[in-house]
Amino acid sequence: MSKVKYYYDPDTLSYRKIDPKRSSKYLRIFFFLLGSALFGLLGLTILLNANFVITPNEYLLQREVKQYELQYEIMNKKMERMESVMSDIAERDNTIYRLYFEANPIPDDQRRAGFGGVNRYAGLEGFNNTELIKSTAQRLDTLQKQLVIQSKSLDEIAKLAVEKEELLQSIPAIQPVSNENLRRMASGFGWRSDPFTKVRKFHYGMDFSAPRGTPIYATGNGVVTRADSRSTGFGKHIRIDHGFGYLTLYAHLSRYNVTKGQKVKRGDLIGFVGSTGRSQAPHLHYEIWKDGNKLNPINFYSGNLTSEEYALLVKLSQRENQALD
Missing domain, CATH: 1.20.5 (Single alpha-helices involved in coiled-coils or other helix-helix interfaces)
Structure with missing residues (x-):
């Protein structure tokens, strides 16, 4: 009222x-x-x-922000463990794997380099936790780049490993005639007396004296490039391309056991000793070429000789006697 x-x-x-x-x-x-x-x-x-008054929505948002901060903290700890593992892999990659396969180590500054150029993280600025978000994004990007570099390095190592295995199987590394079938190592690599003219000339292979029909073996994996008698002086001969710049020649054969284009492996029977071409007696004339240069075969018999047999072969090959071709 x-x-x-x-x-x-x-x-x-x-x-x-x-x-x-x-x-x-x-x-x-x-x-x-x-x-x-x-x-x-x-x-x-x-x-x-006012700070002392929190609405329900604000409370939910604050709780969500704290949850995100916790997730970022957990993510950073996981990244620390991943970075430690990556560092260990990179160390072994540089000091073991790449060193063994004679590949240049990858510099640390290249492995750990960030991303230059434009600001990749401009969209992450302007927030209360900008630094936390940016640092996490940067670490993730750097870690991703390290993974890519390491993956490429391991791909390269795998390729080098295959090539290394192929190289070891392809290099001429055994004697082309078994010791049990040898009469003697007739002539080595170097200056020798020509059996026909008696003039000193350089002998570019090794002569293995053996009975006619003695088996001759491929000294490394490769492909037969020639099996014919169309090369002056060699008579029936075989040439095998081993890849990696290596080629072997087997001359004065009595007959072949391979054909041109055939793939062979080390130890495969490829022909038989004879005395065709410019030859004085049954024997095998054996040469090794590397990138077109003729090498001393004495350096390639590590695969099937004992140290004593090898020492004797070296001694005999150094005698300046008469060649058989």
């Missing part, structure tokens, strides 16, 4: 009742409501911006 208000009338010397106008009453109500609304809005603004 609203209060009744009076005023003192000096003319009548009495109190008269005040009858408020309807418009002023509504005006007061309006200003009251307006003031209440403004006050409420001000209070709400203060409450929303």
